[in-house]
Amino acid sequence: MPSTLYTDPRLVALYDTLNPFAADTAFYLALAAGKQRVIDLGCGTGLLACELASRGNRVIAVDSAPEMLHVARHRPEGERVQWIEGDARVLVLLPPADLLVMTGHVAQFFVDDRSFFDTLKAARYALRDGGTLVFESRNPTARAWESWTPAQSRRLIDVDGIGEWRCGKTTSAEARSRAFASTRIIDSKRQTRR
Numbered sequence: 681m682p683s684t685l686y687t688d689p690r691l692v693a694l695y696d697t698l699n700p701f702a703a704d705t706a707f708y709l710a711l712a713a714g715k716q717r718v719i720d721l722g723c724g725t726g727l728l729a730c731e732l733a734s735r736g737n738r739v740i741a742v743d744s745a746p747e748m749l750h751v752a753r754h755r756p757e758g759e760r761v762q763w764i765e766g767d768a769r770v771l772v773l774l775p776p777a778d779l780l781v782m783t784g785h786v787a788q789f790f791v792d793d794r795s796f797f798d799t800l801k802a803a804r805y806a807l808r809d810g811g812t813l814v815f816e817s818r819n820p821t822a823r824a825w826e827s828w829t830p831a832q833s834r835r836l837i838d839v840d841g842i843g844e845w846r847c848g849k850t851t852s853a854e855a856r857s858r859a860f861a862s863t864r865i866i867d868s869k870r871q872t873r874r
C-alpha cells in the first residue's frame with residue numbers, strides 16, 4: 681500500500697517545498713556528469729530527473745505513484761524525461777543504463793530482504809557492465825528519529841497557490857524500535873491567503 685504522502689494530492693503538493701534542491705541533489709548531479717543514460721527509480725516529483733535532463737543526461741524516471749508523476753511531468757524540462765509509472769519490475773524492459781539512482785530513501789521502501797533483493801537484481805539487469813547503482817541508507821548512529829516529535833519537527837510552510845500549512849513528523853514507539861518509519865502529520869489548519 682503506497683504512503684498517502686505520495687498519493688494524496690494535498691500532500692504531494694507540499695513535497696517540493698519540504699524537499700527542495702539541496703546538497704544531495706548536487707551530489708547526484710556531480711555523480712551523473714559524463715554518464716549518458718540514467719535511471720531514477722522512485723523519482724517522486726522529478727526534481728533530480730529534470731535537472732539531469734537539463735544537463736544532457738538521457739533520463740528514464742520510474743515511480744509507482746501517479747500523483748507524483750503528474751507533478752514530475754509538468755516541471756520545466758519534464759518533456760525531456762521518459763516517465764514510467766511502475767516499480768522495479770519495469771527495469772528489465774529498459775535499455776542498459778550507466779547509472780541507476782534511488783534517492784531520498786527510496787531504498788527504505790523495500791523493508792524485507794526478498795523485495796530489496798529483487799530490486800537489486802532488477803537494477804543490475806538495467807545497468808550496463810561497469811554501471812553504477814546508488815541508493816541511500818540512514819545512519820542509525822545519527823538517531824534521526826529522536827527529532828521526529830511534533831514539538832521538534834513542527835513547521836509552518838507557505839506553498840504558493842495553496843496557502844499555509846502546519847506540518848511535522850511523528851513516529852510510533854514501535855516504529856522507533858523496529859524501523860525508521862515516520863509519519864508526517866498535517867494538522868489540517870489549512871488557511872487560504874485571500
Ligand SMILES: C[S@@+](CC[C@H](N)C(=O)[O-])C[C@H]1O[C@@H](n2cnc3c(N)ncnc32)[C@H](O)[C@@H]1O
Pocket residue numbers: 682686699721722723724725742743744745748766767768782783784785786789
Ligand atoms: C521519499 S520519495 C523520494 C522521491 C525522490 N527520489 C526524491 O529524492 O525526492 C519516495 C518515492 O518512491 C516512490 N516509491 C515507493 N515505492 C516504490 C516502488 N516500489 N517502485 C517505484 N517507486 C516507489 C514513491 O511513490 C515516492 O515518490
